[in-house]
Amino acid sequence: MADLDVVAALIRKRAELADLIEHQQKEQKEIKRLTEVLAHIEATVTLFSPDFELRTGAEARPVRNRFFGPGECQRMVLDIFREAQGVALSSRQIGEALAARKALEPSTALIEQMQKNALNVVHRLQRTGTLVPAGRDGAGATWKVV
Structure with a gap:
């Protein structure tokens, strides 16, 4: 009888782990999809504003040249x-x-x-x-x- 209890517990544990694996695989697919969408959005932002710094959310300032004034x-x-x-x-x-x-x-x-x-x-x-x-x-x- 003890063997049946162990087998039942193992089967439940296996089902639990299989569900976790399936859930993680779905999340990985969703993360991959969201990453692709993010890349498309960043490319579009760059088309409209090449100087926009995507990591900080602010426009990059031109570096001031120490030798020359503007123009x-x-x-x-x-x-x-x-x-x-x-x-x-x-x-x-x-x-x-x-x-x-x-x-x-x-x-x-x-x-x-x-x-x-x-x-x-x-x-x-x-x-x-x-x-x-x-x-x-x-x-x-x-x-x-x-």
Whole structure:
């Protein structure tokens, strides 16, 4: 008789565990579905507001450049191209010219930072159709005014 009690208890325990497993599997499927929905919503938010920081729920602020005021770098880059009189320039050449215009000591790190600033501006001007790629030189890609 004791054996039957043990078997009945084990059968009840098995049924309980099987229900828990089934419940957990359903929850995992629901979590997967909700994760996919969340990814779609985040992608849609990014389409409408690329600067929106999804993790904090606030718009990301543009990082302030310590070398240039708002729009100053772009104006300087356009001046550099205007003074080049149609000659194609590389980002390195533009970076060196920016450092010279700002009267900064032309260290390697500074030139690299100026080159990054120049590339950001050049890519923006390329998207607007102001600059076009002009090929490559020893320093890399070059651009010229349309």
